[in-house]
Amino acid sequence: MECxxxxxxxxxxxxxxxxxxxxxxxKEHMKICPSCEKRFEQLQRTEAFTHTAMISGLSESRGDxxxxxxxxxxxxxxxxxxxxxxxxKRKPGFVDWxxxxxxxxxxxxxxxxxxxxxxVMWDQGTELIVKGAGEDLQRIIIDGDxxxxxxxxxxxxxLTIENGTADIQGEVMGNLTVIDGSLKMASTAKIIGxxxxxxxxxxxxxxxxSKTVSGLAY
Amino acid sequence: xxxxxxxxxxxxxxxxxQAFAEIVSLYQEKLYHMAxxxxxxxxxxxxxxxxxxLRIHKNLDRYDEKLKFSTWIYRIATNLCIDRLRKRxxxxxxxxxxxxxxxxxxxxxxxxxxxxxxxxxxxxxxxQIIHQAMATLPVKYKTVMVLRYLQEMSLQxxxxxxxxxVTTVKTRVHRGREFLRKKLERVL
Numbered sequence: 544m545e546c547x548x549x550x551x552x553x554x555x556x557x558x559x560x561x562x563x564x565x566x567x568x569x570k571e572h573m574k575i576c577p578s579c580e581k582r583f584e585q586l587q588r589t590e591a592f593t594h595t596a597m598i599s600g601l602s603e604s605r606g607d608x609x610x611x612x613x614x615x616x617x618x619x620x621x622x623x624x625x626x627x628x629x630x631x632k633r634k635p636g637f638v639d640w641x642x643x644x645x646x647x648x649x650x651x652x653x654x655x656x657x658x659x660x661x662x663v664m665w666d667q668g669t670e671l672i673v674k675g676a677g678e679d680l681q682r683i684i685i686d687g688d689x690x691x692x693x694x695x696x697x698x699x700x701x702l703t704i705e706n707g708t709a710d711i712q713g714e715v716m717g718n719l720t721v722i723d724g725s726l727k728m729a730s731t732a733k734i735i736g737x738x739x740x741x742x743x744x745x746x747x748x749x750x751x752x753s754k755t756v757s758g759l760a761y
Numbered sequence: 762x763x764x765x766x767x768x769x770x771x772x773x774x775x776x777x778x779q780a781f782a783e784i785v786s787l788y789q790e791k792l793y794h795m796a797x798x799x800x801x802x803x804x805x806x807x808x809x810x811x812x813x814x815l816r817i818h819k820n821l822d823r824y825d826e827k828l829k830f831s832t833w834i835y836r837i838a839t840n841l842c843i844d845r846l847r848k849r850x851x852x853x854x855x856x857x858x859x860x861x862x863x864x865x866x867x868x869x870x871x872x873x874x875x876x877x878x879x880x881x882x883x884x885x886x887x888x889q890i891i892h893q894a895m896a897t898l899p900v901k902y903k904t905v906m907v908l909r910y911l912q913e914m915s916l917q918x919x920x921x922x923x924x925x926x927v928t929t930v931k932t933r934v935h936r937g938r939e940f941l942r943k944k945l946e947r948v949l
Contacts, residue, residue: 554935558916585949589942590910596891597798597911616789619807623785623814624778 544572549579557590671707676700694731766830774821785814792838798907799842801896813838835922839904846900887948894944902937905930
Protein backbone atom coordinates (compact mmCIF):
# COMPACT_ATOMS: atom_id res chain seq x y z
CA MET A 544 0.00 0.00 0.00
CA GLU A 545 1.17 3.49 -0.84
CA CYS A 546 1.79 5.85 2.06
CA UNK A 547 -0.59 8.54 0.76
CA UNK A 548 -3.40 5.99 0.73
CA UNK A 549 -2.46 5.04 4.26
CA UNK A 550 -2.63 8.67 5.42
CA UNK A 551 -6.16 9.06 4.07
CA UNK A 552 -7.04 5.84 5.88
CA UNK A 553 -5.56 7.19 9.11
CA UNK A 554 -7.83 10.23 8.90
CA UNK A 555 -10.84 8.08 8.12
CA UNK A 556 -9.94 5.92 11.10
CA UNK A 557 -9.84 8.99 13.34
CA UNK A 558 -13.22 10.03 11.93
CA UNK A 559 -14.43 6.56 12.92
CA UNK A 560 -15.31 5.87 9.31
CA UNK A 561 -12.79 3.25 8.29
CA UNK A 562 -14.27 -0.12 7.36
CA UNK A 563 -13.03 -3.16 9.27
CA UNK A 564 -11.10 -4.73 6.41
CA UNK A 565 -9.27 -1.43 5.74
CA UNK A 566 -8.35 -1.21 9.40
CA UNK A 567 -6.53 -4.51 9.04
CA UNK A 568 -4.80 -3.32 5.88
CA UNK A 569 -3.70 -0.12 7.61
CA LYS A 570 -2.35 -2.07 10.56
CA GLU A 571 -0.35 -4.28 8.20
CA HIS A 572 1.08 -1.23 6.46
CA MET A 573 2.08 0.49 9.68
CA LYS A 574 3.95 -2.61 10.81
CA ILE A 575 6.35 -2.19 7.91
CA CYS A 576 6.26 1.62 7.58
CA PRO A 577 7.60 3.48 10.64
CA SER A 578 6.91 6.93 9.17
CA CYS A 579 3.22 6.15 8.77
CA GLU A 580 3.13 4.70 12.23
CA LYS A 581 4.66 7.88 13.60
CA ARG A 582 2.19 9.97 11.61
CA PHE A 583 -0.66 7.93 13.02
CA GLU A 584 0.51 8.45 16.60
CA GLN A 585 1.02 12.17 16.06
CA LEU A 586 -2.41 12.63 14.57
CA GLN A 587 -4.02 10.62 17.33
CA ARG A 588 -2.37 12.82 19.94
CA THR A 589 -3.23 15.98 18.00
CA GLU A 590 -6.82 14.87 18.05
CA ALA A 591 -6.79 14.15 21.79
CA PHE A 592 -4.96 17.38 22.68
CA THR A 593 -7.24 19.47 20.54
CA HIS A 594 -10.29 17.94 22.12
CA THR A 595 -9.11 18.54 25.69
CA ALA A 596 -7.78 22.00 24.92
CA MET A 597 -11.11 23.03 23.41
CA ILE A 598 -13.10 21.88 26.41
CA SER A 599 -10.83 22.34 29.41
CA GLY A 600 -9.92 26.00 28.96
CA LEU A 601 -13.54 26.96 29.35
CA SER A 602 -14.50 24.88 32.34
CA GLU A 603 -11.31 25.81 34.16
CA SER A 604 -11.81 29.50 33.78
CA ARG A 605 -15.32 29.10 35.09
CA GLY A 606 -14.32 26.87 37.95
CA ASP A 607 -11.99 29.38 39.57
CA UNK A 608 -14.47 32.20 39.10
CA UNK A 609 -12.07 34.19 36.96
CA UNK A 610 -13.83 33.51 33.71
CA UNK A 611 -17.43 33.02 33.01
CA UNK A 612 -19.15 33.02 36.34
CA UNK A 613 -22.80 32.37 37.03
CA UNK A 614 -23.20 36.13 37.31
CA UNK A 615 -21.66 36.67 33.89
CA UNK A 616 -24.07 34.16 32.38
CA UNK A 617 -27.04 35.79 34.08
CA UNK A 618 -25.87 39.24 33.03
CA UNK A 619 -25.67 38.18 29.40
CA UNK A 620 -29.09 36.55 29.60
CA UNK A 621 -30.69 39.71 30.93
CA UNK A 622 -28.86 41.80 28.36
CA UNK A 623 -30.19 39.59 25.60
CA UNK A 624 -33.72 39.66 26.96
CA UNK A 625 -33.65 43.45 27.29
CA UNK A 626 -32.64 43.76 23.66
CA UNK A 627 -35.67 41.83 22.52
CA UNK A 628 -38.37 43.94 20.99
CA UNK A 629 -41.54 43.94 23.11
CA UNK A 630 -43.97 41.17 22.33
CA UNK A 631 -45.37 41.83 18.91
CA LYS A 632 -49.07 41.67 18.45
CA ARG A 633 -49.29 39.22 15.66
CA LYS A 634 -52.56 39.83 14.00
CA PRO A 635 -52.24 38.21 10.63
CA GLY A 636 -52.20 41.49 8.77
CA PHE A 637 -52.20 42.36 5.13
CA VAL A 638 -48.43 42.09 4.84
CA ASP A 639 -48.48 38.55 6.24
CA TRP A 640 -51.15 37.60 3.75
CA UNK A 641 -49.07 39.01 0.91
CA UNK A 642 -46.01 37.14 2.15
CA UNK A 643 -47.88 33.89 2.31
CA UNK A 644 -49.54 34.17 -1.11
CA UNK A 645 -46.97 35.54 -3.52
CA UNK A 646 -48.71 34.05 -6.56
CA UNK A 647 -52.10 35.53 -5.80
CA UNK A 648 -50.53 38.86 -4.99
CA UNK A 649 -48.71 38.94 -8.30
CA UNK A 650 -51.93 38.03 -10.13
CA UNK A 651 -53.89 40.75 -8.33
CA UNK A 652 -51.28 43.39 -9.05
CA UNK A 653 -51.16 42.32 -12.68
CA UNK A 654 -54.93 42.54 -12.98
CA UNK A 655 -54.97 45.95 -11.32
CA UNK A 656 -52.34 47.32 -13.66
CA UNK A 657 -54.14 45.90 -16.68
CA UNK A 658 -57.50 47.33 -15.66
CA UNK A 659 -56.01 50.73 -14.88
CA UNK A 660 -54.26 51.01 -18.20
CA UNK A 661 -57.39 49.77 -19.95
CA UNK A 662 -59.60 52.42 -18.37
CA VAL A 663 -56.98 55.07 -18.99
CA MET A 664 -57.06 54.09 -22.64
CA TRP A 665 -60.84 54.12 -22.58
CA ASP A 666 -61.03 57.58 -21.09
CA GLN A 667 -58.47 59.25 -23.28
CA GLY A 668 -59.34 60.50 -26.76
CA THR A 669 -62.56 62.46 -26.55
CA GLU A 670 -61.78 63.98 -29.90
CA LEU A 671 -63.42 62.93 -33.09
CA ILE A 672 -61.71 60.23 -35.06
CA VAL A 673 -62.89 59.14 -38.47
CA LYS A 674 -61.35 56.18 -40.19
CA GLY A 675 -61.95 55.02 -43.72
CA ALA A 676 -60.50 54.88 -47.21
CA GLY A 677 -58.91 58.12 -48.44
CA GLU A 678 -61.25 58.79 -51.29
CA ASP A 679 -64.28 58.04 -49.11
CA LEU A 680 -63.12 60.53 -46.49
CA GLN A 681 -63.06 63.31 -49.10
CA ARG A 682 -66.70 62.81 -49.80
CA ILE A 683 -67.99 63.10 -46.25
CA ILE A 684 -68.67 66.33 -44.40
CA ILE A 685 -67.53 66.95 -40.84
CA ASP A 686 -69.48 69.51 -38.90
CA GLY A 687 -68.34 69.86 -35.29
CA ASP A 688 -68.50 66.35 -33.95
CA UNK A 689 -70.98 65.20 -36.49
CA UNK A 690 -69.90 63.23 -39.49
CA UNK A 691 -72.29 63.57 -42.37
CA UNK A 692 -72.50 61.28 -45.32
CA UNK A 693 -74.45 63.51 -47.68
CA UNK A 694 -77.38 62.16 -49.65
CA UNK A 695 -76.43 60.56 -52.94
CA UNK A 696 -72.83 59.93 -51.83
CA UNK A 697 -71.62 56.36 -51.94
CA UNK A 698 -68.90 55.25 -49.47
CA UNK A 699 -67.21 52.19 -50.90
CA UNK A 700 -65.15 50.99 -47.96
CA UNK A 701 -65.63 50.67 -44.20
CA LEU A 702 -66.23 53.69 -42.04
CA THR A 703 -65.33 54.02 -38.36
CA ILE A 704 -66.30 57.00 -36.27
CA GLU A 705 -65.07 57.51 -32.71
CA ASN A 706 -66.46 60.09 -30.28
CA GLY A 707 -68.88 61.58 -32.70
CA THR A 708 -72.32 61.40 -34.23
CA ALA A 709 -72.75 59.71 -37.54
CA ASP A 710 -75.42 61.24 -39.71
CA ILE A 711 -75.92 58.90 -42.59
CA GLN A 712 -77.95 60.19 -45.47
CA GLY A 713 -76.18 58.43 -48.31
CA GLU A 714 -74.97 54.89 -48.84
CA VAL A 715 -72.24 52.96 -47.03
CA MET A 716 -71.17 49.82 -48.88
CA GLY A 717 -68.81 48.53 -46.18
CA ASN A 718 -69.21 48.19 -42.42
CA LEU A 719 -70.14 51.14 -40.28
CA THR A 720 -68.83 51.27 -36.72
CA VAL A 721 -69.65 54.01 -34.25
CA ILE A 722 -67.69 54.10 -31.02
CA ASP A 723 -68.79 56.28 -28.14
CA GLY A 724 -71.21 58.19 -30.21
CA SER A 725 -74.57 57.89 -31.81
CA LEU A 726 -75.92 57.01 -35.18
CA LYS A 727 -78.58 58.93 -37.07
CA MET A 728 -79.90 57.47 -40.21
CA ALA A 729 -81.98 59.33 -42.74
CA SER A 730 -84.63 57.52 -44.74
CA THR A 731 -82.33 57.65 -47.75
CA ALA A 732 -79.53 55.93 -45.81
CA LYS A 733 -78.36 52.52 -46.89
CA ILE A 734 -75.75 50.45 -45.11
CA ILE A 735 -74.74 47.33 -46.96
CA GLY A 736 -72.17 45.98 -44.48
CA UNK A 737 -72.46 45.51 -40.76
CA UNK A 738 -73.58 48.37 -38.62
CA UNK A 739 -72.32 48.50 -35.06
CA UNK A 740 -72.51 50.92 -32.22
CA UNK A 741 -70.04 50.45 -29.41
CA UNK A 742 -70.52 52.35 -26.21
CA UNK A 743 -69.56 50.21 -23.28
CA UNK A 744 -66.07 49.49 -22.16
CA UNK A 745 -66.45 45.76 -22.55
CA UNK A 746 -67.89 46.05 -26.04
CA UNK A 747 -65.07 48.32 -26.94
CA UNK A 748 -62.56 45.85 -25.59
CA UNK A 749 -64.16 43.03 -27.54
CA UNK A 750 -64.04 45.15 -30.64
CA UNK A 751 -60.34 45.87 -30.15
CA UNK A 752 -59.56 42.23 -29.49
CA SER A 753 -61.53 40.86 -32.41
CA LYS A 754 -60.00 43.46 -34.67
CA THR A 755 -56.53 42.52 -33.55
CA VAL A 756 -57.26 38.84 -34.00
CA SER A 757 -58.75 39.27 -37.45
CA GLY A 758 -55.88 41.59 -38.29
CA LEU A 759 -53.50 38.79 -37.36
CA ALA A 760 -55.48 36.28 -39.38
CA TYR A 761 -55.09 38.17 -42.64
CA UNK B 762 -44.14 15.13 18.33
CA UNK B 763 -41.99 18.22 17.99
CA UNK B 764 -38.78 19.05 19.81
CA UNK B 765 -38.69 21.11 23.01
CA UNK B 766 -37.02 23.94 21.14
CA UNK B 767 -39.65 23.97 18.40
CA UNK B 768 -42.31 24.07 21.10
CA UNK B 769 -40.58 26.97 22.87
CA UNK B 770 -40.17 28.70 19.51
CA UNK B 771 -43.92 28.48 18.90
CA UNK B 772 -44.65 29.90 22.34
CA UNK B 773 -42.26 32.81 21.99
CA UNK B 774 -43.67 33.52 18.57
CA UNK B 775 -46.98 34.10 20.32
CA UNK B 776 -45.22 36.64 22.52
CA UNK B 777 -44.20 34.46 25.45
CA UNK B 778 -41.00 36.10 26.69
CA GLN B 779 -40.39 33.38 29.26
CA ALA B 780 -40.29 30.76 26.53
CA PHE B 781 -37.62 32.69 24.69
CA ALA B 782 -35.61 33.10 27.89
CA GLU B 783 -35.74 29.31 28.09
CA ILE B 784 -34.22 29.00 24.62
CA VAL B 785 -31.53 31.48 25.64
CA SER B 786 -30.62 29.48 28.71
CA LEU B 787 -30.53 26.24 26.69
CA TYR B 788 -28.04 27.55 24.16
CA GLN B 789 -26.26 30.51 25.67
CA GLU B 790 -23.29 28.61 27.10
CA LYS B 791 -22.83 26.35 24.08
CA LEU B 792 -22.85 29.30 21.73
CA TYR B 793 -20.56 31.30 23.96
CA HIS B 794 -17.98 28.52 24.10
CA MET B 795 -18.10 28.09 20.36
CA ALA B 796 -17.77 31.81 19.69
CA UNK B 797 -14.98 32.11 22.22
CA UNK B 798 -13.02 29.31 20.58
CA UNK B 799 -13.60 30.82 17.17
CA UNK B 800 -12.74 34.40 18.07
CA UNK B 801 -10.45 33.97 21.09
CA UNK B 802 -11.97 37.01 22.71
CA UNK B 803 -14.57 37.18 25.45
CA UNK B 804 -16.18 40.46 24.52
CA UNK B 805 -16.57 39.51 20.89
CA UNK B 806 -17.87 36.09 21.87
CA UNK B 807 -20.58 37.68 24.03
CA UNK B 808 -21.48 40.04 21.20
CA UNK B 809 -21.87 37.12 18.83
CA UNK B 810 -24.09 35.27 21.31
CA UNK B 811 -26.25 38.34 21.69
CA UNK B 812 -26.50 38.91 17.93
CA UNK B 813 -27.36 35.26 17.39
CA UNK B 814 -30.32 35.39 19.78
CA LEU B 815 -31.52 38.66 18.28
CA ARG B 816 -31.54 37.08 14.85
CA ILE B 817 -33.22 33.97 16.14
CA HIS B 818 -35.93 36.07 17.75
CA LYS B 819 -36.46 38.14 14.64
CA ASN B 820 -36.72 35.11 12.38
CA LEU B 821 -38.66 32.72 14.61
CA ASP B 822 -41.57 32.77 12.19
CA ARG B 823 -39.27 31.45 9.50
CA TYR B 824 -37.91 28.55 11.54
CA ASP B 825 -38.51 25.32 9.66
CA GLU B 826 -39.46 22.65 12.20
CA LYS B 827 -38.07 19.95 9.93
CA LEU B 828 -34.61 21.36 10.61
CA LYS B 829 -33.01 20.63 13.98
CA PHE B 830 -33.17 23.75 16.11
CA SER B 831 -29.54 23.32 17.14
CA THR B 832 -28.48 23.16 13.48
CA TRP B 833 -30.33 26.39 12.81
CA ILE B 834 -28.92 28.27 15.78
CA TYR B 835 -25.36 27.05 15.16
CA ARG B 836 -25.64 28.02 11.53
CA ILE B 837 -26.47 31.59 12.49
CA ALA B 838 -23.78 31.73 15.16
CA THR B 839 -21.02 30.29 12.95
CA ASN B 840 -21.91 32.69 10.17
CA LEU B 841 -21.64 35.63 12.57
CA CYS B 842 -18.25 34.37 13.81
CA ILE B 843 -16.96 33.84 10.27
CA ASP B 844 -18.09 37.35 9.32
CA ARG B 845 -16.20 38.81 12.24
CA LEU B 846 -13.06 36.84 11.49
CA ARG B 847 -13.16 37.92 7.85
CA LYS B 848 -13.58 41.56 8.82
CA ARG B 849 -10.43 41.46 10.88
CA UNK B 850 -7.33 42.76 9.21
CA UNK B 851 -5.87 40.05 7.03
CA UNK B 852 -2.22 39.05 7.06
CA UNK B 853 -1.77 40.21 10.63
CA UNK B 854 0.21 37.62 12.49
CA UNK B 855 -0.20 37.46 16.24
CA UNK B 856 3.25 35.92 16.49
CA UNK B 857 4.98 38.83 14.81
CA UNK B 858 6.75 41.16 17.20
CA UNK B 859 6.05 44.76 16.36
CA UNK B 860 9.23 46.84 16.44
CA UNK B 861 7.91 49.61 18.68
CA UNK B 862 6.72 47.29 21.46
CA UNK B 863 9.72 45.33 22.69
CA UNK B 864 8.84 41.83 23.77
CA UNK B 865 5.13 42.23 23.18
CA UNK B 866 3.60 40.00 20.60
CA UNK B 867 0.09 40.13 19.22
CA UNK B 868 -1.41 37.98 21.96
CA UNK B 869 -0.59 40.50 24.65
CA UNK B 870 -2.25 43.19 22.59
CA UNK B 871 -5.65 41.55 22.15
CA UNK B 872 -7.92 43.81 24.14
CA UNK B 873 -10.66 42.90 26.59
CA UNK B 874 -9.62 39.34 27.26
CA UNK B 875 -10.06 39.03 30.98
CA UNK B 876 -7.65 36.18 31.48
CA UNK B 877 -5.20 37.12 34.20
CA UNK B 878 -1.55 36.04 34.16
CA UNK B 879 -2.30 33.59 36.98
CA UNK B 880 -4.95 31.74 35.03
CA UNK B 881 -2.65 31.81 32.04
CA UNK B 882 -0.07 29.88 34.03
CA UNK B 883 -2.70 27.32 34.94
CA UNK B 884 -2.95 26.38 31.33
CA UNK B 885 -0.31 23.83 30.60
CA UNK B 886 2.36 24.67 28.10
CA UNK B 887 0.97 22.12 25.67
CA UNK B 888 -2.45 23.69 25.87
CA GLN B 889 -1.04 27.12 25.22
CA ILE B 890 0.72 25.81 22.16
CA ILE B 891 -2.51 24.25 20.99
CA HIS B 892 -4.44 27.47 21.53
CA GLN B 893 -1.82 29.40 19.63
CA ALA B 894 -1.93 26.86 16.84
CA MET B 895 -5.74 27.13 16.82
CA ALA B 896 -5.47 30.90 16.54
CA THR B 897 -3.46 30.56 13.34
CA LEU B 898 -5.85 28.05 11.74
CA PRO B 899 -7.46 29.42 8.59
CA VAL B 900 -11.11 30.29 9.19
CA LYS B 901 -12.59 27.48 7.10
CA TYR B 902 -10.64 24.83 9.01
CA LYS B 903 -11.17 26.51 12.36
CA THR B 904 -14.93 26.42 11.94
CA VAL B 905 -15.08 22.68 11.31
CA MET B 906 -12.53 21.94 14.04
CA VAL B 907 -14.52 23.88 16.64
CA LEU B 908 -17.76 22.18 15.67
CA ARG B 909 -16.04 18.81 15.63
CA TYR B 910 -13.96 18.94 18.82
CA LEU B 911 -15.84 21.42 21.00
CA GLN B 912 -19.43 20.71 20.04
CA GLU B 913 -18.59 17.08 19.22
CA MET B 914 -20.80 17.12 16.15
CA SER B 915 -20.80 14.37 13.56
CA LEU B 916 -19.49 15.13 10.09
CA GLN B 917 -23.07 15.06 8.83
CA UNK B 918 -24.23 17.60 11.43
CA UNK B 919 -21.34 19.91 10.58
CA UNK B 920 -22.31 19.66 6.94
CA UNK B 921 -25.89 20.61 7.83
CA UNK B 922 -24.77 23.59 9.91
CA UNK B 923 -22.37 24.92 7.31
CA UNK B 924 -24.54 23.96 4.35
CA UNK B 925 -21.83 21.97 2.63
CA UNK B 926 -21.47 18.34 1.55
CA VAL B 927 -20.04 15.83 4.04
CA THR B 928 -17.09 15.15 1.73
CA THR B 929 -16.05 18.80 1.98
CA VAL B 930 -16.37 18.71 5.76
CA LYS B 931 -14.24 15.58 5.85
CA THR B 932 -11.51 17.16 3.74
CA ARG B 933 -11.47 20.20 6.00
CA VAL B 934 -11.24 18.12 9.15
CA HIS B 935 -8.34 16.19 7.65
CA ARG B 936 -6.53 19.33 6.55
CA GLY B 937 -7.19 21.08 9.85
CA ARG B 938 -5.85 18.09 11.72
CA GLU B 939 -2.70 18.02 9.57
CA PHE B 940 -2.27 21.77 10.08
CA LEU B 941 -2.41 21.37 13.86
CA ARG B 942 -0.13 18.32 13.75
CA LYS B 943 2.57 20.33 11.99
CA LYS B 944 2.20 23.20 14.47
CA LEU B 945 2.35 20.83 17.43
CA GLU B 946 5.11 18.63 16.07
CA ARG B 947 7.62 19.51 18.78
CA VAL B 948 5.34 18.62 21.68
CA LEU B 949 3.86 15.47 20.20
